Amino acid sequence: MNCWGVIPAAGIGSRLGAAVPKQYLEIAGRTLLEHSLRALFADARVKGVAVALRAGDERAAALACLQDPRVLRVEGGAERADSVAAGLAALGERAAEDDWVLVHDAARPCLDAKSLGALIDAVAAGGSGAILAQPVSDTVKRSDDGNTVAATVDRRSLWLAQTPQLFRLGELTRALAGAGAVTDEASAMEAAGHPVGLVPGPRTNFKVTTADDLLLARCLLAAGENS
Numbered sequence: 001m002n003c004w005g006v007i008p009a010a011g012i013g014s015r016l017g018a019a020v021p022k023q024y025l026e027i028a029g030r031t032l033l034e035h036s037l038r039a040l041f042a043d044a045r046v047k048g049v050a051v052a053l054r055a056g057d058e059r060a061a062a063l064a065c066l067q068d069p070r071v072l073r074v075e076g077g078a079e080r081a082d083s084v085a086a087g088l089a090a091l092g093e094r095a096a097e098d099d100w101v102l103v104h105d106a107a108r109p110c111l112d113a114k115s116l117g118a119l120i121d122a123v124a125a126g127g128s129g130a131i132l133a134q135p136v137s138d139t140v141k142r143s144d145d146g147n148t149v150a151a152t153v154d155r156r157s158l159w160l161a162q163t164p165q166l167f168r169l170g171e172l173t174r175a176l177a178g179a180g181a182v183t184d185e186a187s188a189m190e191a192a193g194h195p196v197g198l199v200p201g202p203r204t205n206f207k208v209t210t211a212d213d214l215l216l217a218r219c220l221l222a223a224g225e226n227s
């Protein structure tokens with residue numbers, strides 16, 4: 001099963017607050033963006049990746065990894081979903097409507113080949129789209145005021161969505177077009193009535209959102225633990 005990829009990399013990393021957008025922060029000699037791109041290409045079934053970048057982003061021009069002929073650079077949008085939609089549109093020039101597309105955050109640099117392979121294998125076997133997700137293992141509390149516990153939530157049915165999220169190009173394009181504001185591709189596919197499979201992803205496939213996450217990513221990537 002051949003796959004394509006879309007990497008939304010047009011954010012500004014405001015919650016991390018670094019001097020540059022977080023996808024350009026370097027760990028072990030590579031940017032987070034390059035780590036995420038290499039993670040997708042680690043599976044030979046990934047034939048090409050569209051990377052959505054901020055308009056006028058001059059940092060990207062300096063990245064050798066984006067010169068790879070398998071990489072398409074496209075202008076991202078105001079929201080993550082807009083950037084994903086732009087990446088899907090760019091892939092339309094190379095990919096067929098029924099081809100499979102992995103959408104993977106540039107901010108998830110620790111994706112390991114085993115987890116990516118498990119996701120692709122599961123979709124190849126099952127025929128419907130799926131996402132990597134982490135089953136919740138901590139006790140979950142709900143708070144209505146941000147200071148006190150309002151309730152304890154039954155965690156047995158809760159999963160933390162990760163990326164990659166793997167869906168057919170045409171179906172995902174149409175689902176996103178009709179979805180409004182969504183924070184992940186699966187939400188759009190669910191709203192469009194498509195089944196979304198869950199493939200367990202490791203805690204190490206976390207998103208680098210805050211400074212704490214960056215510290216953890218440095219520990220993992222510097223130690224070469226994400227292969």
Ligand SMILES: Nc1ccn([C@@H]2O[C@H](COP(=O)(O)OP(=O)(O)OP(=O)(O)O)[C@@H](O)[C@H]2O)c(=O)n1
Nearest residue numbers: 008009010011012013014015078079083106107
């Ligand atoms: N308009 C946007 C916003 C986000 N992203 C990308 O979507 C991924 C996940 O989003 P997030 O972690 O929220 O990144 P930022 O939006 O950069 O972070 P923040 O919300 O803290 O500003 C990141 O790789 C980010 O670059 C994007 O391509 N286009």
Ligand SMILES: C[C@](O)(CO)[C@H](O)COP(=O)(O)O
Nearest residue numbers: 080105161162163183184207
């Ligand atoms: C797509 C995602 O990484 C799945 O958990 C998450 O929804 C991205 O959220 P963000 O606020 O755009 O980082």
